[in-house]
Amino acid sequence: MEKKIRVLIAKPGLDGHEAGARLIARVLINAGMEVIYSGPRQSTEMIVNAAIDEDVDVVGLSVLSGIHKEATLSVLNLLKEKGAGDISVIVGGIIPAKDIPEMKKAGVKEVFGPGTNVDRVVETIKRIVAH
């Protein structure tokens, strides 16, 4: 049996608007993936530890509160530090276009804004994991 793709959906920082994160979690489950949803109010340390403990392929960060750069860079650095740099990171939420190049340069595989077609998220994850 083909190994299921494992994804951690996490909300770093204090913002608790979970509707988008929960929707994506539901969509990924429906697409046959295994999803761990961290819930809100996670520090980046907690997220990275969970990603490693749960042996996920992809970490999906949901950020609406303006801390997307700081949180994403922190997650990427911590993953590298802990020898888990092979775990891919994608980010969704309210991300100003001008910040995307810097985030991608730091190693984010894809950034999704509001109104993203959820099938695109599924396809992107499949594509990332296939490589």
Next chain:
Amino acid sequence: MNKKRGKDAPPDDAVVSGKKLKKSFSEWEKNVLGKRVGPDGQLRDEFKTRHGQVEKTKAEFRSGSGEVAIKSLYTPLDLLQTDPVEDIGFPGSFPFVRGRDPLGPQAASLPMKFYSGFGGSKDAKERYKALYAAGGKFISIAFDLPTQLGYDSDSSQAKWEVGKVGVALDTLKDLEDLFDGLPLEDIRTGTVGNCIGPWAFALFYLLGQRKKLQPQDMKIVLQNDPIKEYTGRGTYIFSPQTAIDLASDVVVYTCRNLPFGWQTQFHCTTQMRWGGCTASQEIAFGIADLIAYVEAAQKKGVAPEELIPRLDLHMTCDNDLFEEVAKFRAARRVFAKVFKKRFSTDDPRVLSLRITVWTGSHRLTAQQPLNNIIRSTMHSLASLLGGVETISVPAHDEALALPTTESTRLAALTPLLLKEECMVCNTADPLGGSYYVEELTNRLEEKSFYWLDQVEKQGGAVACVESGYYLKRMSEEMLKYRKEVENNTRTVVGVNTYVVENEPSIELFEGDPESERRQIEKLAQIRKTRSPAAVQQSLDGIRKVAEKKAAGKGENIVPAMINAVDAYATIGEIFGVLREVFGEYRPPSVF
């Protein structure tokens, strides 16, 4: 005296029972509509040739929330069971469907309302000065996330978040600085602060004292609505029971001690609707939650007739204008019926629901943001036609970043322009009597009672929060909605239709990256200059009350809170004590 037959004669039986109309309608359906469109939906007559249409544009027309199937026409026949007196009546009397005020909006002022904030007091104050100069009479202070969660700006939890989504406030000094140079007596103000209600209250209470104002010279509006936080917004701290207890302490203190200009609670359904709920769920869950607040206050000796005039239901406004107007009307009628039964009263103070609105942020798109001005205008119109009493409008760039001063101003101006130039508030309930709107009101009312019944079966609002029942309903509907957007059965302009590739970017607000550091320095300074003994004593006072509450012995926390805030105890110190005593809430993992 014998009256001649004719104008003064009683109406023909056939007219009263709708027999004549029924017959006429049947004939129209067969001979006129029947020639226009066949049972297969195919357009049949010369309209088809002229416009090139072959079929109806949609197989099925449904209301915006998806709940109600919409016919191509509504007639008096749809209202034969609707009694013009019992079911519709007049504004200011049961069932209040036409409004709370018998005079309608002719006497109502509509304040220019803002919810705004970012950075530290110095940063936000400049914007508030500009908004006040632009005519802003109601400025609700947006607090940043650390503040909303009871964390100090120098705590580890606050890292990166200080001043990002609102103003950072750690002590009373921050609010004093914010209003330094602003006429508090001329501005209605307050904040959301849902799990920090007693602290937010103490802050504004003491601000008035520092400015040597009497309570009757101030207009304070605090949301103080913890239930909202568990269903999609997330700034909860304690368990629902503890949170509701703390919130109702503020309500009780206010009703006992402060004049009517102090409103210290209202319940907000926006997050539930934005998270997916339908219109009837928004009504039902909102009313169920209001019951929880009214009963919490009642247990502490505040009667419903004291609280309800100082309470409101803060709803959102979605895209379907007619459905939303019907929703506001149905909400008033459902509330009146529910509270009449539950509290066994005919007192209009208990039965008339004030509705305020924050228009549909969830329908604003990041794509082609100027379209959002159109959407917000329609939301504002629906709200005014629906008889709501204040309106907050999000700015058109808010799906992208915090708004600029100019986009904020434009949004706040929108309902005022509609009222004053477009004269949509000349009369009460202008859409009352519309066959369509009255029928939609009836349908939404029916569905609301279904959901109220479900909530009751679950054990009430708090049980629905704790079990995740509300969250599950939201998720179900949200998934349905997304599927419709993605298979294009629901149009979202700029997202799945009328898409523009490579849109030019617009200028967005940018916060000052130094404001977090400045706030931390300011806090350090305050820690140095205040009296440590007074602070410690005040924190002991908080702990004593909290421990009494935890032991099941009621005591109002507000006096101790005022004392602590007065001594410049920080929000983190105060909520640190409360977290120690009450513990933090872990929500159910539901999606």
